[in-house]
Amino acid sequence: MNGARLEAEVEPRQLLVYFLRDNLNLTGTTVGCDTTSCGACTILVDGKSVKSCTMLAVQADGTEVTTIEGMAKDGELHPLQRAFHDNHALQCGYCTPGMIMAAAGLIQRGGDMSEDDIRLGLEGNLCRCTGYHNIVKAIQQAAGEMKSSATV
Amino acid sequence: MIPAPFDYEVAESAEHAVELLGQHDDAKLLAGGHSLLPLMKLRLASPSVLIDIGRVSDLSYVRDAGDRIAIGALTCYEDAHFDETLKSSCPIVAHAAGEVGDPQVRNRGTIGGSVAHGDPASDIPTIMLALNAEFVVRGPTGERTIAAADFFKGVFEVDLAPQEILTEMRVPKTSSGWSYLKFHHRAQDWATVGVAVVLGDGSNNASVALTSMGERPLRAQGVEEALAAGEDPASAARRAAEGTNPVSDPMGSSEYRRQIAPVLTRRALEEALSR
Ligand SMILES: Cc1cc2nc3c(=O)[nH]c(=O)nc-3n(C[C@H](O)[C@H](O)[C@H](O)COP(=O)(O)OP(=O)(O)OC[C@H]3O[C@@H](n4cnc5c(N)ncnc54)[C@H](O)[C@@H]3O)c2cc1C
Ligand code: FES
Numbered sequence A: 001m002n003g004a005r006l007e008a009e010v011e012p013r014q015l016l017v018y019f020l021r022d023n024l025n026l027t028g029t030t031v032g033c034d035t036t037s038c039g040a041c042t043i044l045v046d047g048k049s050v051k052s053c054t055m056l057a058v059q060a061d062g063t064e065v066t067t068i069e070g071m072a073k074d075g076e077l078h079p080l081q082r083a084f085h086d087n088h089a090l091q092c093g094y095c096t097p098g099m100i101m102a103a104a105g106l107i108q109r110g111g112d113m114s115e116d117d118i119r120l121g122l123e124g125n126l127c128r129c130t131g132y133h134n135i136v137k138a139i140q141q142a143a144g145e146m147k148s149s150a151t152v
Numbered sequence B: 001m002i003p004a005p006f007d008y009e010v011a012e013s014a015e016h017a018v019e020l021l022g023q024h025d026d027a028k029l030l031a032g033g034h035s036l037l038p039l040m041k042l043r044l045a046s047p048s049v050l051i052d053i054g055r056v057s058d059l060s061y062v063r064d065a066g067d068r069i070a071i072g073a074l075t076c077y078e079d080a081h082f083d084e085t086l087k088s089s090c091p092i093v094a095h096a097a098g099e100v101g102d103p104q105v106r107n108r109g110t111i112g113g114s115v116a117h118g119d120p121a122s123d124i125p126t127i128m129l130a131l132n133a134e135f136v137v138r139g140p141t142g143e144r145t146i147a148a149a150d151f152f153k154g155v156f157e158v159d160l161a162p163q164e165i166l167t168e169m170r171v172p173k174t175s176s177g178w179s180y181l182k183f184h185h186r187a188q189d190w191a192t193v194g195v196a197v198v199l200g201d202g203s204n205n206a207s208v209a210l211t212s213m214g215e216r217p218l219r220a221q222g223v224e225e226a227l228a229a230g231e232d233p234a235s236a237a238r239r240a241a242e243g244t245n246p247v248s249d250p251m252g253s254s255e256y257r258r259q260i261a262p263v264l265t266r267r268a269l270e271e272a273l274s275r
């Protein structure tokens, strides 16, 4: 869990997102729709983006889970976090953790990161405020930086 | 939106899953969970036991098997979408896997789960039907294979007994033209209508299959017959809605779907012929 080993007992029916929020107090991961549509609850499981409202906590047993709280290292913002800040890629901020985690999944997956690739890659994440433009710009900036410094 | 309580078991292998299914009444297999968990959250499904096959990693593979390609049931869409063997030897599967939902859905949802679920709005069953795929199923008495054409029975209804698990899908290698066109409203949506075309040696023995045009994926028999009789693709495509019985739902009325199918079929045939 965000780089540390975590052991916990959970009821099988507990959804991962509620385990994170209610049991671990990791409230950076938000719930928008609860129906796998909006992407607000996106986290990384073994490096892959996943909607945590549609995964059981027990299914995460033995995996590496990363949430928005695990992105900054030693007080330094992750390049994606900094790029969202630099590009004013958020307004209310509700979708932001999910956007950043979805973007991290796309970057981790490798492949091209053109504007079109990014827009298509975000098809599972909704933002009601920004119009997406600055989000795409931020991700492009971060992807470029991360590629050149190879700190995926 | 919390599922009703259930017991949770982890299967170590396909055989173990069959064994566990035999030990519990009212148990369901859990693969990617991207059809089952939403249903359970809405309490439209409330199995008393979930048997998690998501950890059976030796059911996640794409293998070259001579004239066919074998796809393990637990292969997720995203892996299939980027798989080099599929991209070069059966590109329609790699392409269609990338058309399902969004990247997060594709990271969890499995090819086998889509086939086993039997939703007529799903993309992969249509592709399997167009390819004349063969499915491998394991049960208490051993293994059997079944043709895609015989597998899909009705809405959420497939030829799987309660104690059986789907383990593999076998698709032919294709070197001819193909297309899968999906008409949908928003990027991540299900198909209002989908059309798969796989050409044989030339346009007059194409197989054409439809998504969301009835209670199960359907072959567009009228179109296939017309093409076999030598009609040109544009006029053959006009028969796409023949014998179909699409639902009316928020994505579109039955009438609307019957209007779209021929147009999409013509475009799919043109795309396949240009490849
Ligand atoms: C937001 C969203 C958008 C989506 N968009 C699309 C789309 O555009 N197109 C599309 O086709 N699908 C779409 N889906 C559905 C997705 O493809 C599902 O992942 C798929 O239908 C089921 O696969 P799964 O591995 O998640 O199966 P699960 O949900 O785990 O299981 C589904 C059913 O199949 C059974 N099952 C699963 N695996 C096996 C097996 N190996 N043997 C026997 N039975 C088995 C289970 O018991 C259960 O009854 C979408 C889903 C979501 C949540
Ligand atoms: S809360 Fe999970 S996708 Fe919207």
Ligand code: FES
Residues within 6 Å of the ligand: A089, A090, A091, A092, A093, A094, A095, A096, A126, A127, A128, A129, A130
């Ligand atoms: S910033 Fe408000 S929803 Fe995206």
